[in-house]
Amino acid sequence: MNMLKLIRYGAWAIVAAIVFVAGALALGWWQVDGPGRVGVSAGGMEIKGLPQIGGPFTLIDHRVDHRGKTVTERDFLGRPTLVFFGFTHCPEVCPTTLFEITTRLQKLGAGADSLQVLFITTDPERDTPEQMALYLQSFDPRIIGLSGTREQVDAAVLAYKAYAKRIPTEDGGYTMDHTASVFLMDRNGRFAGLIDYHEQEAPALAKMRRLLAR
Amino acid sequence: MTRHPLAAGLMASHPLDRLNTPSPAISGTDVIARVNRRTGLSLLATLITIALPGAANAHDFSIGDIRIGHPWTRATPGGAKVAGGYITIENTGAKPDRLIGGTMEVASRVELHEMSVTDGIMRMRELPAGVSVPAGGRVEMKPGGYHIMFLDLRRPLKQGEKVTGTLVFENAGRVDIEFQVDAMGSPGVPGGHPH
Ligand SMILES: [Cu+2]
Numbered sequence: 145m146n147m148l149k150l151i152r153y154g155a156w157a158i159v160a161a162i163v164f165v166a167g168a169l170a171l172g173w174w175q176v177d178g179p180g181r182v183g184v185s186a187g188g189m190e191i192k193g194l195p196q197i198g199g200p201f202t203l204i205d206h207r208v209d210h211r212g213k214t215v216t217e218r219d220f221l222g223r224p225t226l227v228f229f230g231f232t233h234c235p236e237v238c239p240t241t242l243f244e245i246t247t248r249l250q251k252l253g254a255g256a257d258s259l260q261v262l263f264i265t266t267d268p269e270r271d272t273p274e275q276m277a278l279y280l281q282s283f284d285p286r287i288i289g290l291s292g293t294r295e296q297v298d299a300a301v302l303a304y305k306a307y308a309k310r311i312p313t314e315d316g317g318y319t320m321d322h323t324a325s326v327f328l329m330d331r332n333g334r335f336a337g338l339i340d341y342h343e344q345e346a347p348a349l350a351k352m353r354r355l356l357a358r
Numbered sequence: 359m360t361r362h363p364l365a366a367g368l369m370a371s372h373p374l375d376r377l378n379t380p381s382p383a384i385s386g387t388d389v390i391a392r393v394n395r396r397t398g399l400s401l402l403a404t405l406i407t408i409a410l411p412g413a414a415n416a417h418d419f420s421i422g423d424i425r426i427g428h429p430w431t432r433a434t435p436g437g438a439k440v441a442g443g444y445i446t447i448e449n450t451g452a453k454p455d456r457l458i459g460g461t462m463e464v465a466s467r468v469e470l471h472e473m474s475v476t477d478g479i480m481r482m483r484e485l486p487a488g489v490s491v492p493a494g495g496r497v498e499m500k501p502g503g504y505h506i507m508f509l510d511l512r513r514p515l516k517q518g519e520k521v522t523g524t525l526v527f528e529n530a531g532r533v534d535i536e537f538q539v540d541a542m543g544s545p546g547v548p549g550g551h552p553h
Contacts, residue, residue: 235508279435
């Protein structure tokens, strides 16, 4: 009799252990991948309590068939989106980033057709609609050039917690310091991470694939 | 000896076959064979160039004690008004020198810049004092660091072409150089990929 009791307790202990492990796994999933996710993955690091990145903006679409059309963040909802701030008078980071996005879109093939790429100029004074359209002819046609008034551009930079600053040069001209990372936004317009300028090719592609799968 | 030009063209398009056959004695009349052989050799040289980018891309210029290694730049997007030129500078002399400026045929102005990407932000600044090269020292101007900024480009730079210009050193003086135009997004020198 005592022996039977012992076996019964043992069995209950095993059941309790299984329930505990299953519960822990479920909780873990709920917090990390499930609806209870609290942070976002950026650069492989879990960041909690991240400020809101991305938000309302009003800009002007520079694609030839949309020339001068005013667009807002709502026009890009429903599809995963990459957002990159730059300017065409940029010797290295902007052409390299747009070129890398172009080759990555090619690598992802038709699977990336739902992806939108927004190239938002931080230099609307020089990046006229004609200049943006001409510049983007050298890259993947899925890349959309956006500009606007100085106020509209500044508001978009602010919405993304990005950085852009006009730096005067000695010759009376200027250059722009600006955020060099690419923002990953999911189809609901929620921030999903960054691709760093120095990001290796494999993780950058993996991040784009993950964004497409969300 | 006469041959239809098309036949010569077809032969020239398979020059390596020609190389594999025993080298024929070249008579004064066998011009086509010689041309084909030369085409084959230049194709072979091109293949070696492709196989050994470091060795074949190396092109150097010098003035006084200054040696300039492998000037290169990148193809630019349509409408681009700027480009960055990259070189290595070696000072073999006993006195320090300084790169203070230059000119480019394709640009109306040239400046010396430093750029950096820190905490996700790209910053670029002019180097008003130029780029100093210590005696016996070596400075690399490469992506992510110093560059020669071509301003107000007159036309886009195309991959595979060469663009000429001059560089001015405080002590060594002025030197004519030629920048090789690599692909857009090119990492430049082998092993120098910043990613
Ligand atoms: Cu520059």
